[in-house]
Amino acid sequence: MKTTLEPRRDALLLVDVQPDFMPGGALPVAEGDAVVAPIAALCAGARFDTIVATQDWHPRGHVSFASSHGRRPYEVILLGARQGEQTLWPDHCVQGTAGAALHAGLPLERVSLILRKGTRREVDSYSGFRENLDPEGRRAPTGLAGWLRERGIGRVFVCGLARDFCVRWTAEDAARAGFEAVVLDDLTRSVFPDRAGETTAALEQAGVRVARAADLARENG
Numbered sequence: 001m002k003t004t005l006e007p008r009r010d011a012l013l014l015v016d017v018q019p020d021f022m023p024g025g026a027l028p029v030a031e032g033d034a035v036v037a038p039i040a041a042l043c044a045g046a047r048f049d050t051i052v053a054t055q056d057w058h059p060r061g062h063v064s065f066a067s068s069h070g071r072r073p074y075e076v077i078l079l080g081a082r083q084g085e086q087t088l089w090p091d092h093c094v095q096g097t098a099g100a101a102l103h104a105g106l107p108l109e110r111v112s113l114i115l116r117k118g119t120r121r122e123v124d125s126y127s128g129f130r131e132n133l134d135p136e137g138r139r140a141p142t143g144l145a146g147w148l149r150e151r152g153i154g155r156v157f158v159c160g161l162a163r164d165f166c167v168r169w170t171a172e173d174a175a176r177a178g179f180e181a182v183v184l185d186d187l188t189r190s191v192f193p194d195r196a197g198e199t200t201a202a203l204e205q206a207g208v209r210v211a212r213a214a215d216l217a218r219e220n221g
Helices: 033-046 143-150 163-176 195-203
Strands: 010-015 050-056 074-078 084-087 113-117 154-163 179-187 209-211
Touching: 010 033, 033 154, 050 143, 050 195, 084 113, 113 143, 113 154, 113 163, 154 163, 163 179, 163 195
Parallel strands: 010 050, 010 154, 050 113, 154 179, 179 209
Antiparallel strands: 074 084
């Protein structure tokens, strides 16, 4: 089904398109590099007046790093009664490192806002809209929802890495914040591809629509 874009009320959210999430990176997502060229083409096509890029930007010793706990990557631990479970990752997207940079293939001149997340050592941040639970059990807002509303945005199209974590959480939080949310599924890749059905079901339950970049049509043709 074709989706007609409205450049003034639509925003494109590029989630964590960073080398550390690509083959050869610190936390590689299979075929993560395959999304760069089509995302760049979508940005360059002038279909969106507003483009936001999120950027994982962790301090050393971040709570999400397995090395911070003496554990193995991909284990799940309990951080505390209020903070809940945390998937542990290899050290990745450390502030100021090459792997944390936005991918050189992105046309950053088209990006309206770069939002760095995961900057606090004691709390992770998958979503571009809110941090994960902090030690007090709160999910602090990043300010993105207000920024988008001030620009008249009502619908967001989400793509990037990874589908089952940061893309999913960003899209779900967008829907909770009152935006129409659409995941461009062909412009994402997953950490755990075998769990794709679980991710799709969660997106649908949150009211997020799943589409493909080829489904997007310009306003007035």
